[in-house]
Amino acid sequence: MSRAEHTAPTVAVRLDFVDAPGTIPAVVAHVASLGGTVRTLSTVRRWQDEAGEALVEVELEVEGLAEAQLTGIIDSVPALRGCRPTQSLDKVFGKRLIVIGGGAQIAQAVLGAVSEADRHNLRGEKISVDTIPLVGEENLAAAVRAVADLDRARALLLAGSIMGGDITRAVQELQAVGIPVISLNMVGTVVDVADLVVTDPVQAGTMAVMGIADTAKFDFARQKGRRY
Amino acid sequence: MSRAEHTAPTVAVRLDFVDAPGTIPAVVAHVASLGGTVRTLSTVRRWQDEAGEALVEVELEVEGLAEAQLTGIIDSVPALRGCRPTQSLDKVFGKRLIVIGGGAQIAQAVLGAVSEADRHNLRGEKISVDTIPLVGEENLAAAVRAVADLDRARALLLAGSIMGGDITRAVQELQAVGIPVISLNMVGTVVDVADLVVTDPVQAGTMAVMGIADTAKFDFARQKGRRY
Numbered sequence: 001m002s003r004a005e006h007t008a009p010t011v012a013v014r015l016d017f018v019d020a021p022g023t024i025p026a027v028v029a030h031v032a033s034l035g036g037t038v039r040t041l042s043t044v045r046r047w048q049d050e051a052g053e054a055l056v057e058v059e060l061e062v063e064g065l066a067e068a069q070l071t072g073i074i075d076s077v078p079a080l081r082g083c084r085p086t087q088s089l090d091k092v093f094g095k096r097l098i099v100i101g102g103g104a105q106i107a108q109a110v111l112g113a114v115s116e117a118d119r120h121n122l123r124g125e126k127i128s129v130d131t132i133p134l135v136g137e138e139n140l141a142a143a144v145r146a147v148a149d150l151d152r153a154r155a156l157l158l159a160g161s162i163m164g165g166d167i168t169r170a171v172q173e174l175q176a177v178g179i180p181v182i183s184l185n186m187v188g189t190v191v192d193v194a195d196l197v198v199t200d201p202v203q204a205g206t207m208a209v210m211g212i213a214d215t216a217k218f219d220f221a222r223q224k225g226r227r228y
Numbered sequence: 229m230s231r232a233e234h235t236a237p238t239v240a241v242r243l244d245f246v247d248a249p250g251t252i253p254a255v256v257a258h259v260a261s262l263g264g265t266v267r268t269l270s271t272v273r274r275w276q277d278e279a280g281e282a283l284v285e286v287e288l289e290v291e292g293l294a295e296a297q298l299t300g301i302i303d304s305v306p307a308l309r310g311c312r313p314t315q316s317l318d319k320v321f322g323k324r325l326i327v328i329g330g331g332a333q334i335a336q337a338v339l340g341a342v343s344e345a346d347r348h349n350l351r352g353e354k355i356s357v358d359t360i361p362l363v364g365e366e367n368l369a370a371a372v373r374a375v376a377d378l379d380r381a382r383a384l385l386l387a388g389s390i391m392g393g394d395i396t397r398a399v400q401e402l403q404a405v406g407i408p409v410i411s412l413n414m415v416g417t418v419v420d421v422a423d424l425v426v427t428d429p430v431q432a433g434t435m436a437v438m439g440i441a442d443t444a445k446f447d448f449a450r451q452k453g454r455r456y
Contacts, residue, residue, distance in 0.1 A: 022260060024256055024265065041268065047406075059377040086377060087370055089378070092360075092374040106346065111336075118335070121330075145315075149272050
């Protein structure tokens with residue numbers, strides 16, 4: 001089951017408050033009492049006011065409420081100092097292709113992916129390309145597993161020259177939660193389990209973006225096990 | 229005040245449960261009762277079990293608790309079906325450079341940034357390069373403002389050929405929350421407010437990563453207003 005099937009509209013606010021343990025529980029309980037469900041909570045900034053109190057800014061995305069209901073939270077949770085509507089990250093940054101690997105390969109793969117995402121975004125899509133260059137089996141396997149924890153991640157592109165062992169197991173775990181994995185043609189066993197194997201890194205980046213774009217006729221499921 | 233000054237260690241778990249409104253409030257209240265503070269909550273997957281019940285998987289990052297305390301939550305919140313430790317995203321993906329722009333510029337800027345991040349990550353850092361290609365003043369201004377909502381974002385690189393108007397105001401708002409902005413040399417007023425202006429896109433990507441790397445001797449504050 002692909003992740004793309006599960007999206008519901010959310011509304012988002014930024015909240016400012018004193019960084020005390022009770023505030024987030026009060027906010028979340030109030031959202032639930034209105035019938036909303038918290039989908040994302042992200043601590044985006046911490047600072048101190050003139051009196052030296054530790055303040056925190058939190059971005060909150062909620063499903064099932066109207067924006068006015070969510071911003072009304074400021075009147076119901078006394079600990080809040082500020083509350084202003086913001087756009088949910090889904091509306092701004094859209095779907096994410098994650099690119100993991102190293103060296104010349106990852107730089108060329110991301111070049112292809114960003115160029116292709118630019119073309120689809122010109123036609124009204126929102127596709128981000130998020131990259132981390134890494135080396136080492138342990139680092140790479142941990143990063144592949146962690147892609148499952150990234151909201152809005154729709155596909156993973158592995159861009160390196162040798163990947164196998166625990167990385168291959170991590171790829172299979174990621175596929176099991178519905179995230180397709182594209183791999184460069186390389187040494188190691190990752191290519192044996194990848195949904196799609198592509199030799200040229202620029203084309204691999206391009207195809208990976210095509211696979212998550214609604215404006216492209218390209219389906220990973222129909223490419224399963226193919227090599228280019 | 230830079231964002232880098234405010235980091236405290238977190239522990240992370242993935243939770244599985246039936247997607248009902250009361251569960252997240254119960255989890256968050258329990259975390260608070262133990263003395264922990266939720267820093268990130270991210271809904272990463274939704275699916276249905278054999279009985280057709282809607283299930284959800286949530287990644288939770290908490291400050292102030294030991295991992296065993298956090299995983300012990302499974303015994304205290306009956307609605308949870310599963311709870312397993314995971315690595316916090318900060319440990320895996322580290323600091324983020326955000327690149328926003330379009331066309332040939334963004335593809336070259338991200339090439340420089342990813343190549344430079346690869347070199348720093350080889351020396352033990354964790355630096356991600358996250359990109360969205362966009363056009364239009366409204367889209368770009370919204371994306372610049374939303375960078376403030378991205379956890380672990382440490383700098384923004386604007387890679388285009390003309391940016392001004394509301395984008396310039398958005399840049400100033402972002403700088404006010406401690407995120408430096410690097411701009412390509414381009415048409416429009418963004419270059420007048422940017423922390424650093426660089427003509428070559430590959431070098432701009434490289435310098436942007438140097439500015440957030442602990443392994444580089446490069447300080448945005450000392451470059452304020454300079455053009456290269």
